[in-house]
Amino acid sequence: MSSTSKGVLAATIALVFAAPALAYDFGRPATPGEIALWDIDVRPDGKGLPPGSGTVAQGKQVFTENCSGCHGDNGVGGLKDRLVGGQGTLASANPIKTVGSYWPYATTLFDYIRRAMPYQAPGSLSNEDTYAVAAYLLSLNGILTADGKLDRDSLPKVKMPNREGFVPEPEFDPAKLFKKK
Template identity: 65%
Template sequence: MSWPSSAALGLAAALACTLAATAAEFGRPASPEEIRLWDIDVRPDGRGLPEGRGSVARGSQVFEENCAACHGESGQGGIADRLAGGNGSLASDHPVKTVGSFWPYATTLFDYVRRAMPYPAPQTLSDDDTYAVVAYLLNLNGIVPADATLDRASLPAIRMPNRDGFVPDREFITIHNSRQSSASKP
């Protein structure tokens, strides 16, 4: 019988200590303020959208200053994903997935831009500028007119062209339906 290496013994000791530790030994509960800073998700129905508003015209300026270097002029031709065009291409041999052809909810676009853009400085756009960029992108895709101004009331009302293109897995539908029926029972 051979003795385990010191590295293996150290790993086993660390694992044993980790398993025996309680949550309190690893940190503290987050404060309401800390939770508020991270709780920025926006749901498809618009829950979570902040106050603010933004126009297509302002969005064009914000896009030029923060987005065009990666996504190209008018959302096409840059080094990053194409954002405009592709309408009717999803069923083809060469689908073009853009904001207008692929995304199912305008609110999801807002959530993504707010949380992840602009690269490499995510979460630096104001809520007003995020609404404006979203308005501009939706206009580039022919979804809203050039004089549109979006806010937390108007954004969820936008029906994206591919809204019905996403079908949940049967497993999700089963889980969702069972949760709804158990929640409605007295």
């Protein structure tokens, strides 16, 4: 490489690393409305749950129309994951991981349904339909009564059977991870 080429390369590298990111005029900052469209996560404590509500009866209809093709009637026997049953099997030689046996938070169920289901059209269910499907699945698993209803206030209060089943490894203890040195 000639000394001229080396000089051009060095100047180019210096310019690239010295120039601020906005100097390239690439893209633009997202608007608050655009951010809100993607800010849909729901935490275990319920923060982020949208308005709306749904009943077990409504959920049965929505599930039949949108979910039973993959998960089977009543959440069992479909081509995809089983959603019902399995309580008491996690410590066995053949654990059955379902909504009722494995999932630690009902809010996580809502979040997953809202983001990823139905498989062929993720995110297409309304908030009401999502609450209803969650209510239906929790009812099938004996966690919510057959006449149950869920909304942003009641969903975080649902105590899942495996809530205490997730024990963090000692090296991931938040008190140790974020300890000031």
